[in-house]
Every structure is written in structure tokens, then in C-alpha cells.
Amino acid sequence: MSSSTRSAKGNLIDFELLAIKAQLAAAPKPKTVEQRQAAIDANDGVTTSIAPDLNTEIFAVSNEAVATSAGKQIKKK
Numbered sequence: 001m002s003s004s005t006r007s008a009k010g011n012l013i014d015f016e017l018l019a020i021k022a023q024l025a026a027a028p029k030p031k032t033v034e035q036r037q038a039a040i041d042a043n044d045g046v047t048t049s050i051a052p053d054l055n056t057e058i059f060a061v062s063n064e065a066v067a068t069s070a071g072k073q074i075k076k077k
Contacts, residue, residue: 005018015062015065015066016066018062018065019059019062019063019065019066021062022059022062022063025059031068043071
């Protein structure tokens, strides 16, 4: 069973896909990727980054949404 639903605007939202994306985003990056990203950021003058805690929070929220939607059956009118 898919955990897709429609938003208020009618857009399809797949909570399982969001959970997978959050897991991938939370996974540690290989050292070469971190070095390359740091070099690109240094060239662009970027000094800020997203806090790692934010990824953890997004992951927790999407997992909760998947668990909630999996436990419910949406009734169609």
C-alpha cells in the first residue's frame, strides 16, 4: 500500500519517498564529497551550512507521517 495522498492544492505527496530522501540526506557523505563541497563553497564564498540536527528533525517528521498514514485507511467519498 502506498502512503501517497493529495495536498490541499491537489498535488500528490508520497510520504514514503520523502522518508527515503530524508534517509539519504542524513547519511554521512564520503570524505571526497565533503572535500569537494568545501572547495566549491570556499570558491563561492559560502560560509554557512544547514545544521545536521535539522536533517534529523526532518527525518523524524517524515517517518512519523509514514507511520501515521500507514495506520490509517483513507476513506473516499
